Amino acid sequence: MATAEPRFTRNQPDVRRRKLIEATAQCLAEFGHAGTSVRAVAAKAKVSPGLVAHHFQGIDDLIVATYDHVGRRVAEALGEAMEAAPKDAESQLRAFIEASFKPPVLDRDLLAIWLSFWSLVRRDPGVRKVHKKVYTDYRCRLEALIADIARARRFKIDAHLAALGFTAMLDGLWLELCLDPTIFSREDALRIAHAWVDDLIAGGFRALALRPR
Amino acid sequence: MATAEPRFTRNQPDVRRRKLIEATAQCLAEFGHAGTSVRAVAAKAKVSPGLVAHHFQGIDDLIVATYDHVGRRVAEALGEAMEAAPKDAESQLRAFIEASFKPPVLDRDLLAIWLSFWSLVRRDPGVRKVHKKVYTDYRCRLEALIADIARARRFKIDAHLAALGFTAMLDGLWLELCLDPTIFSREDALRIAHAWVDDLIAGGFRALALRPR
DNA sequence: TCCGTTATTATACAGTTGTACAACAAGCAG
């Protein structure tokens, strides 16, 4: 008698975890937070529902892992764009902007993941910690670039505050653009962000240098 | 025999709807999107679950109505702050900023409602329409003020783009501040926003005037 | 005082949720 087809294939825990994470990302994109259950994820990954509980504490844990995973991918995409650009701070900043407003960063599916994650931040201290780290890392890269530009051009600025403002603006533009791309265009967002850099270089935001931290 | 205590009190439909909306807001704040069900809202409003279905199509419809309601309240809070300020455009803009970063606008509970609503935008065209209107109204007020300032100071600027950028920055600061108030402070947000206005008045964002819409 | 309207309740139903558990079997070590 011929050897029967294996009814399932065993995976290393980390491999299986990654597959479940990717299935979760697809579920969030396709069905939203409400439609993303243990069973939905298991179906998408073509495994039994019980397996999810075996690798993760629950659906919330899975969403956090998904955020962590795609967060890393986003950071990589931004990092690669910067590596491909000239090494001066202004070019780096502009490369960062360009990468922020095109796939895979500008992506409706990504927003669905972000929204789910944000809704967990309030109740779970562990989630809050992950958010803090991701957000702070992200902002620190911009802070360093802004400080570089100010140093090269020999003007004073509170790079910390400036980076907070710039980050907030990028986030706000990204959010609204993902929510509804018909209100304004990707090109609008690019012009606005680049204009902010123009203004920074021209010595704008002088008020942010009055009380350095 | 004494008249028995009425087992329930009848309300006019719009009164009951408002009570259910307020109960929904409390549920979203307390339990998040996942914990806000028809039954949870009914329990919070101390009515039977069936009543929710009698006044609203479902939980999504209720969340949209809640967004509409609190959205109006936020707009009122901002409007009142501006009415209390001097009538010149700069003062109006600064009053708008101050009101944006204190209760009832800066409020964790408000963010919970916003997050739930945003997660509905993608799938429901009706929700998308409401979002578009609220967001556009909000931004138009700022656009008018920015255009006023530019006109008074006799410099050119694309007020539409500038308002988009300013709105995005305010939204981004508001979002992060509600998510986790320990990363930066309300005062930081205020300084950043006011610095943006300082810069605008000083003739910043000249790049935004190059290709007026 | 009675009557009609309809807001409200209470209940039933089918479907879905998260979680637990015992049985199973794939793949590796010997």
Next chain:
DNA sequence: CTGCTTGTTGTACAACTGTATAATAACGGA
């Protein structure tokens, strides 16, 4: 080829979900 580890399955369970339904009763108008 054998045995062990453990990734994986399938199922059972109680709690919950949205929705529909008929019965109830509050309240205003006659």
